[in-house]
Amino acid sequence: MLPGISTELTRLPGPLPVWHGVIDAADWQAAAIGVAQQGGRLVALWGSGGGDSRTPAVHAAYATSTGLTWLELPQAGSDASYPDLSGLFPFANRMQRAVRDLSGLNAAGAADTRPWLNHGAWPRNYFPLGDAASAQSMPDRGEVVDYSFVRVEGDGVHEIAVGPVHAGIIEPGHFRFSVVGEKVLRLEQRLGYTHKGTEKRFTELAPHQAYRLAGRVAGDSTVAFAWAYCMALESAAGCDIPVRGRSLRALLLERERVANHLGDLGALGNDAGLGVALAQFSRLKEDWLRLSRQLFGHRFMMDCVAPGGVECDLDGAGIAALIAQCDSIQREVQQLRAMFDEHAGLQDRFSGAGRVSPELAIRLGLTGLAARASGQSQDLRCEHAWAPYDSLAVNVATQSAGDVAARVAVRFDETLESLRLVRSIAADLPAGAVRVKFLLKRESARGAGWVEGWRGEVLVTLEVDGQEGEPRIRRCHCHDPSWQNWPVLEHAIIGNIVPDFPLINKSFNLDYSGHDL
Amino acid sequence: MWNIVKQIARTGRPTEAPPQASDELRVETDRIQRELLQILGQALTIRLVDAGSCNGCELELNALGNPYYNMEGLGIKFVASPRHADMLLVTGPVSRNMEMALKRTYDAAPEPKLVLAVGDCGRDGGIFGESYATCGGVAKVIPVDLVVPGCPPPPIEILRGILTAVRRVRSQKRVEPS
Numbered sequence: 035m036l037p038g039i040s041t042e043l044t045r046l047p048g049p050l051p052v053w054h055g056v057i058d059a060a061d062w063q064a065a066a067i068g069v070a071q072q073g074g075r076l077v078a079l080w081g082s083g084g085g086d087s088r089t090p091a092v093h094a095a096y097a098t099s100t101g102l103t104w105l106e107l108p109q110a111g112s113d114a115s116y117p118d119l120s121g122l123f124p125f126a127n128r129m130q131r132a133v134r135d136l137s138g139l140n141a142a143g144a145a146d147t148r149p150w151l152n153h154g155a156w157p158r159n160y161f162p163l164g165d166a167a168s169a170q171s172m173p174d175r176g177e178v179v180d181y182s183f184v185r186v187e188g189d190g191v192h193e194i195a196v197g198p199v200h201a202g203i204i205e206p207g208h209f210r211f212s213v214v215g216e217k218v219l220r221l222e223q224r225l226g227y228t229h230k231g232t233e234k235r236f237t238e239l240a241p242h243q244a245y246r247l248a249g250r251v252a253g254d255s256t257v258a259f260a261w262a263y264c265m266a267l268e269s270a271a272g273c274d275i276p277v278r279g280r281s282l283r284a285l286l287l288e289r290e291r292v293a294n295h296l297g298d299l300g301a302l303g304n305d306a307g308l309g310v311a312l313a314q315f316s317r318l319k320e321d322w323l324r325l326s327r328q329l330f331g332h333r334f335m336m337d338c339v340a341p342g343g344v345e346c347d348l349d350g351a352g353i354a355a356l357i358a359q360c361d362s363i364q365r366e367v368q369q370l371r372a373m374f375d376e377h378a379g380l381q382d383r384f385s386g387a388g389r390v391s392p393e394l395a396i397r398l399g400l401t402g403l404a405a406r407a408s409g410q411s412q413d414l415r416c417e418h419a420w421a422p423y424d425s426l427a428v429n430v431a432t433q434s435a436g437d438v439a440a441r442v443a444v445r446f447d448e449t450l451e452s453l454r455l456v457r458s459i460a461a462d463l464p465a466g467a468v469r470v471k472f473l474l475k476r477e478s479a480r481g482a483g484w485v486e487g488w489r490g491e492v493l494v495t496l497e498v499d500g501q502e503g504e505p506r507i508r509r510c511h512c513h514d515p516s517w518q519n520w521p522v523l524e525h526a527i528i529g530n531i532v533p534d535f536p537l538i539n540k541s542f543n544l545d546y547s548g549h550d551l
Numbered sequence: 552m553w554n555i556v557k558q559i560a561r562t563g564r565p566t567e568a569p570p571q572a573s574d575e576l577r578v579e580t581d582r583i584q585r586e587l588l589q590i591l592g593q594a595l596t597i598r599l600v601d602a603g604s605c606n607g608c609e610l611e612l613n614a615l616g617n618p619y620y621n622m623e624g625l626g627i628k629f630v631a632s633p634r635h636a637d638m639l640l641v642t643g644p645v646s647r648n649m650e651m652a653l654k655r656t657y658d659a660a661p662e663p664k665l666v667l668a669v670g671d672c673g674r675d676g677g678i679f680g681e682s683y684a685t686c687g688g689v690a691k692v693i694p695v696d697l698v699v700p701g702c703p704p705p706p707i708e709i710l711r712g713i714l715t716a717v718r719r720v721r722s723q724k725r726v727e728p729s
Contacts, residue, residue, distance in 0.1 A: 199652055201631035202631070203613050205604070227652070228604070230643075230644055230684050231683055235679060235682065250607070251605065310559060313617075372554060547606050550648075
């Protein structure tokens with residue numbers, strides 16, 4: 035339900051309010067303006083190829099107070115294009131470039147048309163998600179061309195080029211700093227190094243098996259993506275899952291949130307020179323992962339969320355162990371928080387570093403955890419509380435300073451809140467089955483899964499085709515909130531010194547693999 | 552400061568007194584340390600190259616530094632440059648976008664250029680396979696000494712793999728023990 039558009043939208047089945055509609059270019063533009071004026075957000079933008087009597091299309095998903103609206107704009111003819119959205123939503127720039135690289139669809143009037151995911155490893159006229167005919171599986175190598183970074187010129191300005199192979203144990207990407215002395219004048223990121231054809235791979239897997247691939251879109255968000263994928267598949271099939279399975283999914287998601295916050299809080303302390311924080315938090319994280327291994331069979335709970343429910347269960351002893359661990363970790367986290375708060379040197383590094391003001395956050399479309407540290411109270415677990423969150427009354431953690439200190443505070447608050455949620459879910463686990471078997475209908479269908487992962491909202495949209503033979507995936511798009519937040523990091527670093535970059539970067543801890551796909 | 556000291560004292564040394572399930576691990580890590588010194592006569596330095604992984608393997612590599620595994624205490628260290636590394640540890644189904652960077656990193660590393668491919672993806676491309684965007688396993692791009700399978704392999708398996716690769720060097724006499 036969007037203001038300003040005339041097209042009738044269809045509600046898709048599923049636990050969250052999701053609407054879909056096929057629109058024309060005028061409505062595409064009107065919807066974008068309407069959402070921007072209403073304070074809604076563009077969640078994702080992607081393309082789909084033609085073939086088999088289908089028209090290629092560009093898709094956009096918007097979040098407003100009424101839910102998620104998935105708009106599809108057909109792109110018939112070789113000269114088709116769609117109106118550029120980057121004027122209203124600046125982060126749409128990279129998504130539009132990715133759509134061009136993967137699907138061959140163009141945003142009319144876009145100022146920046148540099149390739150984004152295509153680094154020259156495949157030809158510019160090969161579109162892996164384009165028409166079936168043009169997307170043969172193994173194209174020739176393309177030509178590696180220089181990427182035109184924006185140059186900063188002036189007296190004493192020089193560039194520092196970092197990556198793609200980074201110095202630490204982190205994912206690959208390239209950062210180009212323009213600095214004068216130690217001060218950063220500009221950062222430009224170049225990503226896409228971990229692009230591994232994930233979305234094309236989806237079309238080669240059976241819908242009931244592809245949840246394993248969704249669980250490997252981003253290793254640190256495996257539960258979030260697997261849940262979103264399964265929600266999309268269940269939505270396409272119009273299937274409900276057992277209440278116990280639903281609760282266990284939420285329990286796994288909150289455990290994933292805690293695991294990541296524990297790891298990052300330690301790393302943040304370490305990046306500011308407090309080594310003991312890393313030792314302490316990494317010890318807690320290891321305890322946490324070991325219990326996951328013991329109870330759910332995998333340290334990161336990969337493949338635990340499966341179509342129709344979950345592939346794990348808890349007995350009385352397991353529940354007791356979970357609750358006891360939440361109690362002990364809570365005590366330790368509170369002690370460590372006191373240690374952080376009282377450490378003047380640490381606070382000096384945290385305060386004011388990498389600041390994103392609430393106004394800037396709104397203008398640039400910052401989302402998720404980082405947005406909550408910049409005064410935005412968005413959190414799907416409250417905005418559209420789906421079961422079991424509708425009965426858990428999640429407290430959204432917010433801060434307004436928008437600096438590293440604020441993001442650290444949000445992580446502490448969210449850790450403690452998720453410990454409460456894990457305890458509450460475990461103590462009140464409904465009886466019954468954890469998983470139900472279901473079949474896709476023998477017709478084309480679409481579904482969407484929308485989940486608040488630890489980094490922010492994760493969206494999976496799925497189109498399945500069941501008309502001939504076995505059902506297959508026609509298109510599966512996975513969206514990580516890092517698409518929105520990477521460009522904001524370029525702003526957050528401006529005016530800070532180079533040695534603070536690792537700290538500021540860690541406070542966002544954005545994803546490469548989930549972004550590059 | 553007082554709080555920090557208290558916290559450290561309260562925690563004790565998890566490496567020395569691991570939980571019961573980890574007794575085997577402690578024996579294992581002691582042995583690894585002895586062997587490393589015996590074979591290399593020095594610390595082992597490793598450069599990680601994430602050549603397209605989902606970040607799952609990196610989470611486990613980071614875990615190797617926690618007090619339970621205390622990898623640096625064993626004399627194994629991740630270094631910032633391939634020029635300082637005895638071993639390259641490579642994760643991911645090598646993406647075509649990382650292919651050149653991986654080759655150049657390999658070229659930059661000094662002999663013996665030990666290469667450990669970590670994870671199912673590093674072995675053969677894993678669930679991502681081989682495509683317009685990926686080369687498949689690490690061995691498709693640079694010579695690999697040993698593979699540690701798993702998705703992701705748990706930290707102790709990675710440690711075991713590191714030791715096995717070093718041992719293999721001894722048996723092949725690529726490096727003379729001092």
